[in-house]
Amino acid sequence: MHILFLTNYWPPEIGASSHLTFEMGESLVQFGHRVTVVTGFPSYNVLALPSQYRGQWLSEEESAGMRVLRVSVPNTSRGSKLKRGVGHLTGAPFYALRALSARDVDLVYTISPPLPMALAAWATARRFRVPYCLGVQDLFPQSAIDLGFMSNRAVIRSFEIMERFAYRTAGAVTVHSIGNREHVISKGGNPERVHVVPNWVDTEFIQPGNPMNAFRQTAGLNGEFVVLFAGTMGWSQGLGVAVEAARRLAAEPGLAFLLVGDGADRANVESMSSGLPNVRFLPMQPKERYPSVLAAADACLVTLRPEVATPVVPSKLLTIMAAGRPVLASMPLAGDAPRLIEESGAGIACQAGDARSLADAVLYLKKNRDAGAAMAKNGRRFAEQHFSREACVRGFERVFRENAARQQRGNHDT
Secondary structure, three states, X not given: OEEEEEOOOOOOOOOHXXXXXXXXXXXXHXXXXXXXXXXXXXXXXXXXXXXXXXXXXXXXXXXXXXXXXXXXXXXXXXXXXXXXXXXXXXXXXXXXXXXXXXXXXOXXXXXXXXXXXXXXXXXHHHHHOOOEEEEEOOOOOHHXXXXXOOOOHHHHHHHHHHHHHHHHHOOEEEXXXXXXXXXXXXXXXXXXXXXXXXXXXXXXXXXXXXXXXXXXXXXXXXXXXXEEEEEEOOOOOOOHHHHHHHHHOOOOOOEEEEEEEEOOOHHHHHHHOOOOOXXXXXXXXXXXXXXXXXXXXXXXXXXOOOOOOOOOXXXXXXXXXXXXXXXXXXXXXXXXXXXXXXXXXXXXXXXXXXHHHHHHHHHHHHHOHHHHHHHHHHHHHHHHHHOEHHHHHHHHHHHHHHHHHHHHHXXXXX
């Protein structure tokens, strides 16, 4: 098959979406498929545009056997929420136009959010008379409504119409949990075409390592019990709960909260933690350094705001499990992620926003190292059994094949 990716995120950008999409394409090439990627120039979690892209509107390159077609789109990655939303809307047509450079496409694949990419995928698929598959990573616009980012009824209604259109016109919709599947179906998705295919973690790349490594030394950590958050520091993460837990534990000796990453809420989190001796910050780290960042921790944080009512399984949860580190979660307990933590025995889940419970969980793991080690082993074993990269990408491959075959049968019938 020749699969065309339309994606808003692609390396060298740093983030779960760019890594997952790249790894999927790389694996599909290894499975014998052709992959063409249409994307923009790097902007998300990139300090400066790499020199080879400067002054260009279009570019073409090869990456891991994939043809990558880039197009210049409005760069709003560091703007306000409104500017980013406008950027996503205005950027989608650029991707659809750039996709005209592809040939002999069998299927189009894109990820939401940003939701307007579904419109670009639909238009592109119509152009090639092939189906498109929509991979849902976040339930937009509901997630934005829950967090209070979107309250204008007209704007909400517009995105809800777009969402229903996307679910109705996609040949297949993939989601990463049962709760997400139920939501998509409730918003108009055809139950026969909504498939649960979990996100994966590269268990070869992310492996348990020695905590007393070079990264720990670089970070100025010695014998402390290190509680790590690594990733995007956005509004939905609600890292204030970690800061408040650190405040409650400020007098506890030998304890450090290390927050590694960047995002729209980082400045606010840094301000909240001002004066706390047990909280430290480091910038976002390159992908190749991520395993050693995780290895340097004694426990790893996954946090979500109480307002996040949609069922979310953060990708960082899977990487923590693969790294063989106990999970400390602060998130709505009715979601899919706490159920996964309980089923796997990989850590402790506390109610979102409950700093006291999170602080108690940190102390428990600090004082009961054997319990933490057992959670770490449970998580690693569960990740290997259920979230290997090959098994999950094979799941996508099956969905793609079935989708393309159904379209071909329909074309023959007409």
